[in-house]
Amino acid sequence: MKDSFYAEYSSKLIEKEQALKLVREGDRIMCHGGASSFMALLDENIDNLSGIELYTMFLLTRPYSFLDNSKCEHIRHFATFVSPYVREQLRLGNAPEIILTHYSDTDDFVRYRARPTILFCQVTPMDEEGYFTMGYNSLGHRVAAEMADRVIVQVNRNLPKIAGECNRLHIGEVTAIYEEDTPVHTSIPQPHTELDTKAAGFVAERICDGATLQIGVGRVPDAIGPLLRDHRNLGVHTELFSQSLMELMKAGVINNSKKTLLPGKAVFSFAGGQRATQEIYDFVDRNSDIEMRPISWVNDPRIIAQHDNFVSVNSALAVDLTGQVCSETIGLRTFSGPGGQLDFVRGARWSKGGKSFIVINSTTEGKDGNRLSKIDVALPLGSAVTTPRADVDCIVTEYGVAELRFKSLSERAHALIAIAHPEFMDDLTRKAKAAGYFI
Secondary structure (H helix, E strand, O other): OHHHHHHHHHHHEOOHHHHHHHOOOOOEEEEOOOOHHHHHHHHHOHHHOOOEEEEEOOOOOOOOHHHOHHHOOOEEEEEOOOOHHHHHHHHOOOOOEEOOOOHHHHHHHHHHHHOOOEEEEEEOOOOOOOEEEOOOEOOOHHHHHHHOOEEEEEEOOOOOOOOOHHHEEEHHHOOEEEEOOOOOOOOOOOOOOHHHHHHHHHHHOOOOOOOEEEEOOOHHHHHHHHHHOOOOOEEEEEEEEOHHHHHHHHOOOEOOOOOOOOOOOEEEEEEOHHHOOHHHHHHHOOOOOEEEOOHHHHOOHHHHOOOOOEEEEEEOOEEEOOOOEEOOEEOOEEOOOOOOHHHHHHHHHHOOOOEEEEEOOOEEEOOOOOEEEOEEOOOOOOOOOOEOOOOOOEEEEOOEEEEOOOOOHHHHHHHHHHOOOHHHHHHHHHHHHHOOOOO
């Protein structure tokens, strides 16, 4: 049987350029944003393509010409999360197609919107049973593999092999294979500031031993990891497996022994993300203590709630005095996407002993260099509400924690003003009174 798998592999092996012959007018292609080899091939031949829809979750590696509006008759790119490259096109006046969906809806997004005719993915070399592993993320790829009528894979020996049924792909499901060892995406994590560490400290002191963690994207959430070194028996159930979580596992702080769901396993859906390092890929490679699961399952609030003492930590761009959280736009300008924030806020709220924290620096610098409060009486015009005020548990700045759950509008306004930058407290108090939040 082993020889038959390798014979099938050889029969499907092509040169990279031949992959273009499998692309037809009107195809809907789904691939991971780090799949630079295949997307570069599409981009280099864009004028020979027509009516293609390209779906990615997050473009990681480079700018592409298909992000320009003038190329949309050839390739229209759709993304569910805005990367720096897409963000730059928005700034230049182009309008990439942004699809708003929670990560917990990813499988249904693939089934009912993307409906891929082609799946492209990078994979590890095939094993003796005829299986590949689909890279370092599980963002709807399993569903896409079952739907697409053509599955094209790039065998890349630089990819980590991560345990989990959801990212296995059998040679029998594959249409064509080409081999190319391209680098995996890496970046240099942003250093934490003193303010980041101060805000992170308020969260760390509220995490109990034995808690299960989700830590989201951002400098402040990342800063929490080093402050948990004296904790014991922590667990992981998270969409993003980050540098700080890896370091806590290496230190033995995270051992997953107290998890009430899948004890003994650190569970996640993608490794590294925008702030990936080679160290993370090396750590997750063939690591029996971790398991990749589909993001629709990992981010399902009902699954999250099955963990006792679940702690969710995410970041924000702006907060208003009623507790509304914006994490995806700066005014009218799209900055990121819904992602999984609300999934984890709700799952943590339903968890026995669970808590969720939205962490934000109290101020930012405006275009004119002046300091602006990130907490205001209302969100800036055009802001998206990522987490509704009735779902918010705790808001954290470098000045403290505002516990908002079950609080009245008056109590919320007082609590949020108390953690705002002192320079803006009087003005926020005046605005809150004018808004009728308190007398």
